[in-house]
Amino acid sequence: MVENTSKKNIKSGYVIPHYLYKDKQVKYYGDFGIKIDFSGDEKKWGNHEEVVLEPRKNFFDSNPLTIMGAVLTTGGIMVFYDSSEYKKGSVVLQVGMALFDSENPKILKERKEAPIYKYDLKTKEKVTPLTAVQDGDELVLTWKIGSSKKGEGRIPHPYLYLKNQNKRRIFAGIKKIFDINRHKNNPIIKPKVENNWESKATFNPAALNTGDKIHLIYRAIGQNDMSVLGYASSEDGFNFNERLDTPIYTNGKLNKKTLTNLKVSPISYISGGGGEGGCEDPRLTLIEDTVYLTYTAFDGWGSLRMALSSISLKDFLNKEWNWKKPINISKYGEINKNWVLFPEKIDGKFAIIHSVNPEISIEYLDDLEFKGDKKYIDSPFSTEKNKERWDSWVRGAGPPPIKTDKGWLLIYHAMDFYNDPNRYKMGAMLLDLKDPRKIIARSKEPILEPDEHYENNGWKAGVSYCCGAVEKDGQLLIYYGGADTVSCVAETNLNEFVNKLIETENPKIKVYTKYKKEL
Template sequence: MPLESVHSALHLVRFDGNPILEPIPDHAWEEKAVFNTGVLKNNDKIYLFYRGMDKHNFSSIGLAVTSDGYHITERLDEPIYVSRAFFEKNDKGAGGCEDPRITQIDDTIYMFYVAYDGKIPKVALTSISESNFLKRKWEWRAPILISNPNVMDKNSALFPEKVKGKYAILHRLDVRIWIDFERDLSEFSGQKYLSGKAIAEPREGMWDSEKIGTGGPPLKTDIGWLLIYHSLSSGDKKYRLGIMVLDGNDPTKVILRLNEPILEPKLHYEQSGVRPGTVFSCGSAVLNDDLFVYYGAGDTTVGVAKIRFTKLIDELKSHIKK
């Protein structure tokens, strides 16, 4: 697997109007922080499923919409998804539904998220029909716990299409990125949990030295699966974003991993907040040949940064060793 230095052309460019989402003090459910937004592109609109946190650090999922990738044209006053199951409830503080990652396959919109009861973060899965989503009928299916309730598991995302007839799922079981394959998502019924194999791990002495996790569902390209991932450095304890490319036919294989980040916390809204020194993405979308990467800044607000998609792919292609 080749490691390549980041050319300046591969750095994400921030929107100068960041942050695009901030907490609303009059909304109790999102008065402390809004961050880590899942992303869905549908009918030329980009829907942001963001994590809203109240003063007790309890999280729900809100919705905002943008037509140009930058400017918010709609933001709902109430959350579209709240904790319903025992494994995501905590009457004493931090908990709820965190860090959603969104994938649409056919007419079903899947949401993988962190279910937190104040003890162990776990992965939960729910879904909604495209029709109900567009009609704003929040008839979500009952959440299913798909990770071992006794083991911390986070950062889970579903590939946008099946791989060799199976659903492909990324998750972080320890400090590494894992992948699992399932023929039917209904197999997760309280008896079966995510497992699979680790495909990428932290790199000692580098910016991604402590732990890594998927940023959002990977994007299918002609060079393979483009995966934006986040990392925590064991040195300065900052969260950054990087890129790796998974083999298009066998995503257990990493065929390229850049050795420098594409985005790191530098600006005031990234260096302050609930968790200073953090840029953390749960999703991205391509609109008019621009790749928009949405990220939580300081665990408090939402920012967006972009790069020309065709330029990115061409640059990465030149680094991949055949």
């Protein structure tokens, strides 16, 4: 729970209400760095000069820090501060957040790497930070602009709570912007010990909605540690009562090569679940009357390439698995994963997203034959990281984009490389319908993190890896692998999700022309 927001005091400080440390009240104050002070009666302060928070070089808050507010939560004392940046003709308003230990308010527990609020205010006037106060479920941020105006920005209040004591990051518990609900019966697909080919893992499912059914093609690993693809279907998208006992897709040519036949050195790659290669991490795309399958083809030793196959929709629905011979569409000797095909042509061409870092890279093709001069897609490789974001390391696209009236919705995989490494989380982007290289909006926080037991107990802890998503009756159904072992589903209202994505990407500030002196 969150107590009432702190009271402003002398020295631009904030007294924490309903809180005492060693029988004294606590105040955070300062306009360059944040300091702490103590008082026995709130009238006489000890002029304590200890700095508890300073500007950080090479971060958004490298500018002077000015206290705006503080609040007591069950996880500690949250402090909000301004670190705005002055530019020619504008002021970039930036608000940071830090968490101090409630048992010792001088101890910093954690500090947000990125601003919780950022807005480029076009003005040449002086801007002075004022307050950060709670209004219902929102945090209201105010600044004085010049001598007669006030600016006000609002964001969802970052309530803090600890779900359990084993959280890797305190901030993993902030109130979520996106309302994503895991299904109560997760995991929806588990390994079957009686089937040798899927006895160890059944995860990372691709999804396809054909109207009357949701079809999943999932990656399966059995006793030989080879990855093959299995099939399951459901009428409601949650209960997958139909499941085949034999794999529906394998790549028989993926065998270990001898040293003399290898043209590249062994790649440094550990495949989730099993290490003997096969068909990994499928995606399904329906275009007209053809179902396209993209997947990672791994030979278990020296080659990891993107592959493409297809099947007629009629054969797919009849479960006659007459797959077209697969084509390797990425360059030999390179590591490529997470390529997705748009579900419709763009300007008359097939479109494949083959990279999302540091920008959206799309290959436009007249056909998907990869003959003649076009033998493969040359995809740039980047490990570029942005430490100011939760998704400092964007790993790749998740499912094929879903078309909405406001843009292409793309779910992606990412890690917080600097603060929470080795945990696969999901983010979301909204891409322009006509030119999907343009990002309209991008999630300010993960839409789903690997917090549940089935996302941590398995071949690889801390993994929520999405390869499938569909729209059904206005709901967005997200299918993902948990801990590289099982298949899961989560849902949210699609329109509300997209609207929230846009709202949080484009924060607004209200400017009042009459400034009240008491503020």
